[in-house]
Amino acid sequence: MYATSFEYHHAATAEEAQRLLARYGEDAKLLAGGHSLVPLMKLRLARPSHVIDIRHAAGLLGIREEDGHLRIGAATRYRELETSDLVRRTVPVLAEAAATIGDPQVRAMGTIGGSLAHADPAADLPAVVLALDAELIAVGSTGERTIAAADFFRGILTTALEPTELLREVRIPVPPPGTGGAYEKRAHPASRFAVVGVAAVVTLGGDGRIARARVALTGVGAHATRATAVEQALVGTDAAGGDVAAAADGATDGLMLHAGRRGSVEYQANLVRVHTRRAVERAMARARGA
Ligand code: FAD
Numbered sequence: 001m002y003a004t005s006f007e008y009h010h011a012a013t014a015e016e017a018q019r020l021l022a023r024y025g026e027d028a029k030l031l032a033g034g035h036s037l038v039p040l041m042k043l044r045l046a047r048p049s050h051v052i053d054i055r056h057a058a059g060l061l062g063i064r065e066e067d068g069h070l071r072i073g074a075a076t077r078y079r080e081l082e083t084s085d086l087v088r089r090t091v092p093v094l095a096e097a098a099a100t101i102g103d104p105q106v107r108a109m110g111t112i113g114g115s116l117a118h119a120d121p122a123a124d125l126p127a128v129v130l131a132l133d134a135e136l137i138a139v140g141s142t143g144e145r146t147i148a149a150a151d152f153f154r155g156i157l158t159t160a161l162e163p164t165e166l167l168r169e170v171r172i173p174v175p176p177p178g179t180g181g182a183y184e185k186r187a188h189p190a191s192r193f194a195v196v197g198v199a200a201v202v203t204l205g206g207d208g209r210i211a212r213a214r215v216a217l218t219g220v221g222a223h224a225t226r227a228t229a230v231e232q233a234l235v236g237t238d239a240a241g242g243d244v245a246a247a248a249d250g251a252t253d254g255l256m257l258h259a260g261r262r263g264s265v266e267y268q269a270n271l272v273r274v275h276t277r278r279a280v281e282r283a284m285a286r287a288r289g290a
Helices: 014-027 037-042 078-083 085-090 092-098 104-109 112-118 125-131 228-234 243-252 265-287
Strands: 007-010 028-031 050-053 063-066 069-073 135-140 143-148 153-155 166-173 179-187 194-204 210-218
Touching (some): 014 028, 014 135, 014 166, 063 085, 069 085, 078 104, 078 112, 085 092, 092 125, 092 179, 112 166, 125 179, 125 194, 210 228, 210 265, 228 243, 228 265
Antiparallel strands (some): 063 069, 179 194, 194 210
């Protein structure tokens, strides 16, 4: 099917994109990688009268380190996240997760901002920004605001962004020494979306015990969420013996799993526990410099 007709706008800068978005409001859609928007338009589930292309917009592109943060423009593509030396050195869990997305074509076009703004319940990067305590910088007609990743995802394909707000940047605090992260995913064999995805980031204290833990899940609810029961169970342990497996058992706390195309409730719960354990164990090994 063809999309309904629309007016195409090329935004040269983030400011121009936001102005166009403010002018056309709910009649407009931003086009980033297009890998979610274009199929929706072709299915006529999205019928914007104005499409604002931000693929080359200055102010939305690139990755840099500044003031202890990694600052990633919203229109930065997965391929860049996957291959960036800066990302691999500071937050390898992000590069690792980006490398699992779709296929090379999807990674060549899809963007971090598009993924977060679209908020597919089975997308990979929402779990990663939760585990990294990222801040999302949004720009609207009244100025800029900072939204903690923990407050950003609200429901299926629903975020804290207003319809006329542009997600400009993803800001990730560079983790302290003694931190390790890992992403474990059970990919759907057809789409490569996460049946279950788990991002884990742990920081060790001077005594070798876990001082801080972040574990976030995707694929198993309306939106990506932190597994706070696992985090709490890990803090203070040295992750030896059965510590990690016991903590991972709490990963299903509070989840509303439903039997369906993704398997039985028991199968999904097992996937969540197993992938949580694997992600935490690999994060621990990296934190110890192994
Ligand atoms: P677009 O499709 O251009 O936009 C998506 C939505 O976000 C639109 O509503 C758009 O207006 C809005 N938007 C975009 N940028 C901004 C911004 N800066 N501010 C505010 N709103 C914005 N995803 C995964 O996570 N894992 C997978 O394994 C995976 N596999 C895939 C396999 C296939 C075959 C395909 C087609 C897609 C797959 N995806 C997967 C989805 C892919 O990651 C999409 O690229 C992503 O969901 C949307 O990013 P995009 O840059 O393409 O955004």
